[in-house]
Amino acid sequence: MVRETRLSARSLVYPLFVCPGSKVKDEISSMPGNYRWSVDLLAEEGKRAHDLGIPAVILFGIPESKDDVGSGAYDPDGIVQRAVRALKKAVPGLLVICDVCLDEYTSHGHCGLIKNEEVDNDSTLELLAKTALTQVRAGADIVAPSDMMDGRVGRIRSELDARGFTNVPILAYSAKYASAFYGPFREAADSAPKFGDRKSYQMDPANQREALREIALDVEEGADIIMIKPALPYLDIIALARRQFDVPIAAYQVSGEFALIEAGARLGWIDRERIMMETLLSLRRAGADIILTYFAKDAARLLGC
Ligand code: PBG
Secondary structure (H helix, E strand, C coil), rough: CCCCCCCHHEEEEEEEEEECCCCCCCECCCCCCCCCHHHHHHHHHHHHHHHCCCCCCEEEECCCEEEEECHHHCCCCHHHHHHHHHHHHCCCEEEEEEECCCCCCCCCCCEEEECCCCEEEHHHHHHHHHHHHHHHHCCCEEEEEEECCCHHHHHHHHHHCCCCCCCCCCEEEEECCCHHHHHHHHHHHHCCCCCCCCCCCCCCCCCCCCHHHHHHHHHHHCCEEEECCCHHHHHHHHHHHHHHHHCCCEECCCCHHHHHHCCCCCCCCCCHHHHHHHHHHHHHHHHHCEEECCHHHHHHHCCCC
């Protein structure tokens, strides 16, 4: 009765990787228990998650081929667009969120177009808007831009509104840090930048006030939900954002956070279940409403519906 914070499967979002082919279930070596799924098997995994009481999944695509403009991201018949259609058909009650970003689709691995060896913010916005539109047309319930280009929330909002999708919310990765915790994800999506790093668009881990500025800009541009990423090393940002903004807040417990706990558990040095639940609960205590986590299914199993 006196507990101040509660964790429930209803706050969890399960990240899923989708790849070409059929009957593919390919385990990601640094993320045990997480797989690259082909579209056919993905729908079954979505159903299992939904049956455990998890309301939503977020999709990441691994395309057949990559090019320097990331055209697989906005192909109306691209890997994620096909996956959304299959998921919505197989599990209509499951909320499908699509990550909007080019890095999984570009040959150079950056989140935007390259001009003069730099990521060009403004020309990238057009492609992000196109990506979001094709995802929504395929049936996505929410779009989640993760690229950290300036102005992308506003550009995507106006695109969706102009095409009649005024009711589709935007979950903005507002405070996304240039973090080493994304390592296993980049292995999973083969999306590590081939030159340079993401520090010109992602945030410096040393900065707190800048995160609040980034969030304020996204909210002004029309973000419906804001996200902070990674999660555990940035609890201060979540707590500050909670005090300053009244929109729902999502926290992304990223691949490296997951991998650390899994590795510690495999060595027998920590109690996997207790640490999993304690970290998730701490994100709620800091102020997150929604948690994206690779532990979603295991946590939901322990929590019950
Ligand atoms: C970018 C994106 C990244 C993650 C989610 N969206 C990687 C990056 O910036 O390199 C990382 C998620 C994770 O580590 O779990 N599309």
